Amino acid sequence: MANARSPIISVLGHVDHGKTSLLDRIRGTTVARAEPGQITQHISASYVPVDVVKGSCGKSLERMGIDLTIPGLLFIDSPGHEAFSTLRKRGGSIADIAILVIDINEGFQPQTDESLNFLKQFRTPFVVAATKIDRMLGWQPNKNACFVDTVKEQSDRVIGELEEKVYRIAGELLTRGFEAERFDRISDFSKQVCIVPVSNVTGEGISDLLLVLAGITQKFMARNLQVTSGEGKGTILDVKEFRGLGMTIDVILYDGEMRKGDWLVVGGNETATTRVKALLEPKALKDLKESKDFKPVDMVRAAAGIKVAAPGLEKAMAGMPVRAVRQEKDVAKAVHEVEGEREEVEIETCGDGVLLKADTLGSLEALIKSFKGKVPVRKAKVGALSKGEIMEMKALKNPVIFSFGLRVPEDVAALAKDNEVKIFCSDVIYTLIEEHQKWVDGTKKRAKEELFAKAVRPGRVRVIRGYIFRQSKPAIFGVEVLAGTVKLGCRLMKNGKILGEVKEMQTQGENLQEAKMGDKVAISMPDVIIGRHTSENDVLDVFLSNDDKETLRKVRDKLRSDELELLDEKG
Numbered sequence: 001m002a003n004a005r006s007p008i009i010s011v012l013g014h015v016d017h018g019k020t021s022l023l024d025r026i027r028g029t030t031v032a033r034a035e036p037g038q039i040t041q042h043i044s045a046s047y048v049p050v051d052v053v054k055g056s057c058g059k060s061l062e063r064m065g066i067d068l069t070i071p072g073l074l075f076i077d078s079p080g081h082e083a084f085s086t087l088r089k090r091g092g093s094i095a096d097i098a099i100l101v102i103d104i105n106e107g108f109q110p111q112t113d114e115s116l117n118f119l120k121q122f123r124t125p126f127v128v129a130a131t132k133i134d135r136m137l138g139w140q141p142n143k144n145a146c147f148v149d150t151v152k153e154q155s156d157r158v159i160g161e162l163e164e165k166v167y168r169i170a171g172e173l174l175t176r177g178f179e180a181e182r183f184d185r186i187s188d189f190s191k192q193v194c195i196v197p198v199s200n201v202t203g204e205g206i207s208d209l210l211l212v213l214a215g216i217t218q219k220f221m222a223r224n225l226q227v228t229s230g231e232g233k234g235t236i237l238d239v240k241e242f243r244g245l246g247m248t249i250d251v252i253l254y255d256g257e258m259r260k261g262d263w264l265v266v267g268g269n270e271t272a273t274t275r276v277k278a279l280l281e282p283k284a285l286k287d288l289k290e291s292k293d294f295k296p297v298d299m300v301r302a303a304a305g306i307k308v309a310a311p312g313l314e315k316a317m318a319g320m321p322v323r324a325v326r327q328e329k330d331v332a333k334a335v336h337e338v339e340g341e342r343e344e345v346e347i348e349t350c351g352d353g354v355l356l357k358a359d360t361l362g363s364l365e366a367l368i369k370s371f372k373g374k375v376p377v378r379k380a381k382v383g384a385l386s387k388g389e390i391m392e393m394k395a396l397k398n399p400v401i402f403s404f405g406l407r408v409p410e411d412v413a414a415l416a417k418d419n420e421v422k423i424f425c426s427d428v429i430y431t432l433i434e435e436h437q438k439w440v441d442g443t444k445k446r447a448k449e450e451l452f453a454k455a456v457r458p459g460r461v462r463v464i465r466g467y468i469f470r471q472s473k474p475a476i477f478g479v480e481v482l483a484g485t486v487k488l489g490c491r492l493m494k495n496g497k498i499l500g501e502v503k504e505m506q507t508q509g510e511n512l513q514e515a516k517m518g519d520k521v522a523i524s525m526p527d528v529i530i531g532r533h534t535s536e537n538d539v540l541d542v543f544l545s546n547d548d549k550e551t552l553r554k555v556r557d558k559l560r561s562d563e564l565e566l567l568d569e570k571g
Helices: 019-027 050-056 058-064 110-121 147-153 156-175 206-220 328-345 361-371 387-394 410-418 429-454 546-554 561-570
Strands: 008-013 044-049 072-077 097-103 126-131 180-182 193-197 232-242 246-255 257-259 263-266 272-275 278-282 294-297 299-301 304-309 321-325 354-358 377-382 400-404 422-426 459-470 475-487 491-494 497-501 504-507 514-516 520-525 539-542
Touching: 008 019, 008 110, 019 044, 019 097, 019 126, 019 206, 044 050, 044 304, 050 072, 050 206, 072 206, 097 110, 097 206, 110 361, 110 429, 126 156, 126 206, 147 193, 156 180, 156 193, 193 206, 232 257, 232 304, 246 257, 257 321, 263 328, 278 299, 299 304, 321 328, 328 361, 328 377, 354 361, 354 387, 361 377, 361 400, 361 429, 387 400, 387 410, 400 429, 410 422, 422 429, 429 546, 459 520, 459 561, 475 539, 475 561, 497 520, 504 514, 546 561
Parallel strands: 008 072, 008 097, 097 126, 126 193, 180 193, 354 377, 354 400, 400 422
Antiparallel strands: 044 072, 232 246, 232 321, 246 304, 257 299, 263 272, 263 321, 278 294, 278 304, 459 475, 459 539, 475 514, 475 520, 491 497, 491 539, 504 520
């Protein structure tokens, strides 16, 4: 494969299923142990040369007759499950293939589904690393062995359990639209997802995983791995100060070349144009973020993770595009490309809808796709939430903001609360969706309860013989509620004619707001004259207007059976 670059491989999956530990085993480093809570906090990159792949996969390569010609493998480690969306380029993801890490003992988890959604949205092929096989009861470890060799050393019971767990994952994938099989039984690598059982602790199956990744990308992605000469294209992973160089950016270069002295166009709050002062390359098998030992280079070729030093990088943002060009005359075109990538994702309308804010362009794109068809989007922008945006949303009927991967400043949050603007904040998209749905359901429930509390309810009473306490101005008399509910302020009618309003209601000297079926109460009605308008033993009904009936239909599930019977009787 002449002029071929290394495939870019994204690692994603549910938290604690072993993403970074998998890369540790591949790199022979211990990055995971140094992370707070052993959960990756930043995206980074590690390059594995093809010689290391061949050394790891020797037996498997011989068995399968594969001659590797790609330069190596460039692995991207994502923080948790969401930052896969940072690895974006125009029209898709910079990742050529992904590893979806699934704990073989736990199977699919909510963040597994979120990761799978990213893969679907960006149309990225993937293999499954079914981790933690060493934790299966009775597993006999064989350090760094190929899976096909180590599985032969296991007991029939363990093999049976392994088969069951692999096919449970395959079944979960099938229900989500993917046909999958254990990698050594695949009949068509272009149509089936490979499941590779591995142990990050013992190294078992790691060589098989590397072989599958290298083999699939080399065989099926040859066109995608061709490097375009000239313009360097990349995505910013991180922006940070580096001692002696000032502000730097960590970049994944996914196409072309970047040279010292190149014109550099960098996406951010504002598009910056500058020139490359220095290029720093981490050593092979070293994590770009963790490495403190860099080698200055004059030129880097895709695919690579590189630290770039240049003036004016203060407004650069993670997830934004980068372009490197040789000639100043090409800068304008590069600026247009960088700004075009942002404009094609961001949304700004004058209509009603929610505001989406995200930390990166890719995250915003994934957020927009996840909310499509669920809620209307008024505006979608990259960057921190501002006070101006709070005041803009305040004027809307249902002011709702979603903030993904961003900390909302305290003063902005306080302003939102004072102006009844609801903010949902998380770095997990499915959590935002779930929390919003719970809030919507809760709001609907509260609104329904308020509607029900205010509603005039169906009711029927009989005037009790011998309990006429006052005949008029107001008439005070005893009634028994035969069915439904009588509320203070409702109007009673006889034979379809309205008699007047119930002004007071008491039982044993205690004021009541309502009385229900079976209750006997005294009521006061100023407009009624006993003997003229009603008499003992008369049956009176609560008057329901058409609006009252429409309201009751909305809260029908809250009505008692006796109330429903009266409502249905009245049509």
